[in-house]
Amino acid sequence: MFENIKQDWKANSKSINHAGFRTLLVYRFGQWRMTIKNKFLRAPMGFLYRQMEKHVRFKYGIELPYTVALGNNITFEHQHGIVIHGQAKIGDGCIIRQGVTIGNKSLEAPFDAPSIGAYVNIGAGAKILGKVQIGDHAAIGANAVVTSDIPDYAVAVGIPAKVIKIKYPEGQDL
Template sequence: MSIGELRRQWRADWRANGSDWTRPGLRALAAYRFGVWRMTVQSPLLRAPLSMIYRWAFRYCRNVYGIELPYTAEVGQGVVIEHQGGIVIHGATRIGDRCIIRQNCTLGVRTVDRPDEAPVLMADVQLGAGAVILGRVTIGAGAAIGANAVVLADVPAGALAIGVPATIRLRRNATEAGQ
């Protein structure tokens, strides 16, 4: 990834987050993007200080804002981390474009024996406050996860998942799907 690509991603995140640099979610995304970019630097001598800066920024976002977003996750363009606090995203998670993640969401694995079985969020997914998605689960494009829902199985595109454990409700029209 080039510096130009990094700038392009930062600009897309900037626009998606209302052009407000004070938003903790935007700062966490900036630290994440920097962490991904610094891994493209070939020279270990140059990458070492960049890694120290990234680790500081990652820990700052985790400890102050409560947003844990490691550089090993895959995050698409225009993602919005709506509110700070209690957001944990596993390093093997994949998040599609234009997803919205609210406070206290967890995207993780079910067991430490299978560390690569993390959730996949397709484009335009919305996670309600306190949503928990565990294991190798795919959330389809345009789906919504209700507040405090615990998702342990795939959610089809455009569906709504609510409850503990989550049950799937198909939305009737595009207005309900937020489109």
């Protein structure tokens, strides 16, 4: 857990005052409290977590439940308006900007949540909805609405989001 916190701190400007870092601290605390087996010891930690989570949600506008499968080195570039579904999966090194929604798109399938690969750059106001896969090193443009899978190294923009280019790493053939 402490190694994760150290990586979160580095990813968020090495500043304890950074809203993204504080959000990740509360998230890591929420996950840690679930490792306490004795429910009488866990109960006060649960109360404390709920209070901290409410504070983060109202002050910074970032809703990040402890049930999210979150990688390391996550950066919340700017605060406010960030909502992440409790069943979402987010890989290492992702950058999430203000106004991003990562959630489901249907009341009939409330647990269908996106799975985001490693090192994905998500632009401001982007919406990633439903049970979609976002590939590693992809970029989602500002205000894009993603409702279908995006491959690795792709750049997706628009409403609905369409892949406009695939930026292969250097040395890889097309």
